Amino acid sequence: MTSELFSPLPLRSGQVLKNRIAKAAMEENMAGDGQLPDWQLLSLYKHWAAGGTGLLITGNVMVHAEALTGPAGVVLDERAPLEPFTEWAKAAKAGGAAIWMQINHPGRQVASDMPGVVWGPTDIGVSLGKHSSRFGRPTAMTPRQIEDTVARYAVTARRAEEAGFDGVEIHAAHGYLLSQFLSPLVNKRTDQWGGSLENRARMLLDIVRAVRAAVSPSFAVAVKLNSADFQRGGFDADDARQVIGMLEPLGVDLVELSGGSYESPAMTGRPADDRTQAREAYFLDLAKDLVKTSSLPLMLTGGITKRATADKVLDSGVAVIGMGTALAVTPDLPERWRQGREADRHMRPVTWSDKALASAASMAQVRHQMRRLARGSSPKPGTHPAIALISERRKQRVALRNYRAWLAKSQAAA
Numbered sequence: 001m002t003s004e005l006f007s008p009l010p011l012r013s014g015q016v017l018k019n020r021i022a023k024a025a026m027e028e029n030m031a032g033d034g035q036l037p038d039w040q041l042l043s044l045y046k047h048w049a050a051g052g053t054g055l056l057i058t059g060n061v062m063v064h065a066e067a068l069t070g071p072a073g074v075v076l077d078e079r080a081p082l083e084p085f086t087e088w089a090k091a092a093k094a095g096g097a098a099i100w101m102q103i104n105h106p107g108r109q110v111a112s113d114m115p116g117v118v119w120g121p122t123d124i125g126v127s128l129g130k131h132s133s134r135f136g137r138p139t140a141m142t143p144r145q146i147e148d149t150v151a152r153y154a155v156t157a158r159r160a161e162e163a164g165f166d167g168v169e170i171h172a173a174h175g176y177l178l179s180q181f182l183s184p185l186v187n188k189r190t191d192q193w194g195g196s197l198e199n200r201a202r203m204l205l206d207i208v209r210a211v212r213a214a215v216s217p218s219f220a221v222a223v224k225l226n227s228a229d230f231q232r233g234g235f236d237a238d239d240a241r242q243v244i245g246m247l248e249p250l251g252v253d254l255v256e257l258s259g260g261s262y263e264s265p266a267m268t269g270r271p272a273d274d275r276t277q278a279r280e281a282y283f284l285d286l287a288k289d290l291v292k293t294s295s296l297p298l299m300l301t302g303g304i305t306k307r308a309t310a311d312k313v314l315d316s317g318v319a320v321i322g323m324g325t326a327l328a329v330t331p332d333l334p335e336r337w338r339q340g341r342e343a344d345r346h347m348r349p350v351t352w353s354d355k356a357l358a359s360a361a362s363m364a365q366v367r368h369q370m371r372r373l374a375r376g377s378s379p380k381p382g383t384h385p386a387i388a389l390i391s392e393r394r395k396q397r398v399a400l401r402n403y404r405a406w407l408a409k410s411q412a413a414a
Contacts (some may be wrong), residue, residue: 004314005307005321006338009054009297011253013220015166017098020137020314021334024256024301024322025102025169025224027069027363028059028370029399034406035065035086040374045088047373048327049095052334055320056097057256058088058127059171060104060176061160063152065410070174072399076101076156079410082163091162100167100209100220101160103153107177108138109188111154115404119145120180121187121194146193146203149177154210157221167220170207173258178204179226182243185234201243201319205250210249222254222299223247227286236288241293248295256299256322257290259283284313291317305346307337328369347381361385364392365375 009017032038043233048056062075068075076085092099095300108120111134118136141149157168172178180186181203187194193202204223212221225243228236244255287300300313301322310321326333330343347365368388369379 005310005313009319011297012251013167013253014218015098015110015179015220015253017054018102018318019052020320020332021337022054022055022057022299022301022320022322023048023051023327024299025057025059025171026324026328026366026370027073029070029072029367029396030083030371030374031072031399031400034080035062035068035073035403036080036084036325037074041074041088041369042091043376044370044374045092046094047234047331049092049097049138051095051327051332053097053327055100056092057100057102057322058092062104063103063105063156064117065407066151067106067110067119068114068116068403069109070111070399071114071304071396071403076103076159076163077152078155078159080159082159085160085165087344093164093166098166098220099224100142100169101156101165101231102169102171102224103156103160104171105149105152105177107180108135109175110136112136112402115407119177121189124186124188126175127265128356140172140189143191149226150203150206150210153207154214157211157219158214161215166198167222167253168211168215169222169224169256170211171205171224172204173224173226173256178207179235182226182239183231183235185231185344187385197239197242198246201246204243207245208247208250208252211214220253221251222256223252224256224258226258227283227290228257238288239288240286244290244294244296244298252296254299254320255294256301256320257283257287259286261367263268284316287313287318288316305343307342310337325366328366328373329381331373331379345379345381350385352385358385361389362390367392 006019030040038404061076062068065075065077089099110118118138119141120138122140123138125137160168182200187200226276227240283302299320299322300318304310304321304323306325313321325347333343350361351359365385365388368383372379
């Protein structure tokens with residue numbers, strides 16, 4: 001069975017994706033010693049490499065060792081040894097897919113028990129009601145810290161290319177640092193990085209320029225952008241349209257559209273304002289409008305599990321469909337689609353009334369499947385979300401001890 005889904009996609013960098021299916025980034029939180037990729041990530045990506053996707057995008061790799069989304073996050077900075085990353089790239093490319101590294105800084109979305117820094121455009125913290133204390137109180141970044149962070153993204157991108165990755169995706173969605181700068185709800189600065197959308201997008205655009213200058217022309221540079229934050233008064237579809245226009249002249253290959261943040265977890269199908277409750281392709285309606293004006297190819301991620309939905313997304317003008325959870329449960333789903341088959345199991349959505357807790361449980365469920373794949377076991381999507389969440393938190397406590405010790409040692413050696 002063939003269609004546009006299995007046709008190649010040439011990008012402006014000269015890179016050609018073998019088909020229109022991508023494994024979207026999922027935060028694995030599976031770093032080994034020294035915050036480096038180890039056998040777990042290599043084993044996991046070998047499964048996905050054999051599954052038939054045209055593009056694999058890693059879970060976020062952190063550009064700043066003192067700012068992690070979770071204690072088992074992978075760090076690639078100036079001091080990290082390259083060999084583990086070279087092995088990771090090699091494992092991911094074994095089936096002919098391109099491998100891009102998603103690079104990220106959490107900004108204010110850092111747990112309160114984590115060491116290091118909690119930064120944001122301003123000192124406005126994450127607001128999650130009774131769960132707000134789970135996150136650290138941010139301090140507003142100084143101009144020097146902003147400039148240093150721009151440089152960190154360029155360093156990580158350059159080293160990713162040296163390790164054998166085919167591209168990077170700059171994460172500017174889901175409420176992380178660059179998304180925070182884009183948001184008028186979080187970014188209340190009055191200097192050159194705040195106020196107008198052009199100013200709020202300045203850090204992202206500076207990073208794209210710095211990354212593009214640090215890598216070769218054939219190395220892909222993509223951006224992950226919210227189609228909307230799904231918070232009233234926040235970054236919206238019109239903002240997204242304008243930012244895509246700003247990115248076009250900077251040598252960007254692809255823009256991935258998603259949505260939401262920790263405050264409004266639309267990426268798990270549970271936004272704070274209830275504007276997207278679709279079971280498949282959460283953000284398709286917004287993407288259809290953005291496709292009409294975008295001069296860049298767009299990738300859409302969010303709840304896609306069926307071949308018919310994927311075809312519908314491509315018919316709308318989107319260039320690449322991204323899947324996360326579906327590939328954690330059925331890593332060979334693209335190959336199944338090619339053969340005219342569908343997945344025989346699915347992850348059930350977590351419908352708890354507490355959306356913040358439900359979002360955490362959903363992510364824990366996905367990580368549970370990824371760890372099973374890494375160990376060579378079959379996914380078990382029927383695992384109760386509460387059991388997955390308890391197991392995840394136990395693992396995170398161990399990882400936090402290890403990260404604290406590693407960071408203290410690294411800081412002492414600096």
